[in-house]
Amino acid sequence: MNRFADYPYEASKWDAWLVPKVPAVQIGTIPEVVPGLAVALPVTTTLDGQPYDSVTMNYLISNPATGEILFQGAPTRTAAGTWQVALTAEQTSALLPGTYNVQIVAVGTEAAVPALATKSFVAIPQLAFFERLLGQVQADLQSSLDAAQQSADDANARADSALSQAQSLSGLLTIAVGIAVVAVIISVVSIAMILRRMGGRGGMPGKSGEAPTKESEEL
Structure with missing residues (x-):
């Protein structure tokens, strides 16, 4: 066997075709399914870890106890590599409480x-769902x-x-006013005492200071 030297392609050109491009399918977390309420079951498709849309998909909802396909x-595409199995309220109304399978x-x-x-x-069951929902609402x-009571208590504490x-x-203002009144009284008394002393030093005109009368001059 001789090598064809004029072959135009690299030896690895067709390697991508050696491994078939089989997508990976994963069903996400399924929310609670309540008869009579619509629900969406999440599905993702990837190829080599990347979102992959070049797929044709179908889903089956079955009862594992009987094998019946309900x-x-x-699925409906919602984004790159993201899909959802949408069950209407009418469809879920046909489900009795119990376990079911979804196959993609x-x-x-x-x-x-x-x-x-x-x-x-x-x-x-619907009753169990609404009881739990009511419990969540009551807890919230x-x-x-x-929280409102705590806020009120904090406000009362700040007010107190x-x-x-x-x-x-x-109380401090009352004490200050009292001190001011005492200071005024002391000031008034001090001024009165000073004025009294000043009056005592000036003296009152006495007999020795009187001018000689006319009769004494004649004598």
């Missing part, structure tokens, strides 16, 4: 090799009430602190 159809069959357009994914979910309401400070300032 619903089937094609995906075939890539670049390789006719199917990829499968299966997951179980539980349909819960109680949490809000507790402000009142205490106001009373303390009022």
Whole structure:
């Protein structure tokens, strides 16, 4: 066997075709399924870890106890590599409380090799769902009430602190006024004493200081 030296392509040119492009299918976390309420089951498709859309998919909803296929159809694409199995309220109304299976069959357009994914979910009774929902609402309401009560308590504490400070300032003001009054009284008394002393030093005109009368001059 001789090597064809004029071959125009690299030896690795067709290596990508050696491995078929079979997408990976994964069913995400299934939310609670309640008869009579619409629900969406998340599905993702990837190839080598990257979102992959070149697939044809179908889903089957079955009862594992009987093997009966209840619903089937094609998932709806919502984003790159992201899909959802949308069940209407009318469809879920046909589900009795219990366990069911959802199976996804995906075939890539670049390789006719199917990829499968299966997951179980539980349909819960409406009463249990609404009781739990009511419990969550009550818990949220109680949490809000507790927060409001705490805020009110904090406001009351601040008001009490402000009142205490106001009373303390009022007491200090009363003391200051009393001291001021005493200071004024002391000042008035001091001024009165000073004026009295000044009057004593000037003296009152006495007999020795009187001018000689006319009769004494004649004598």
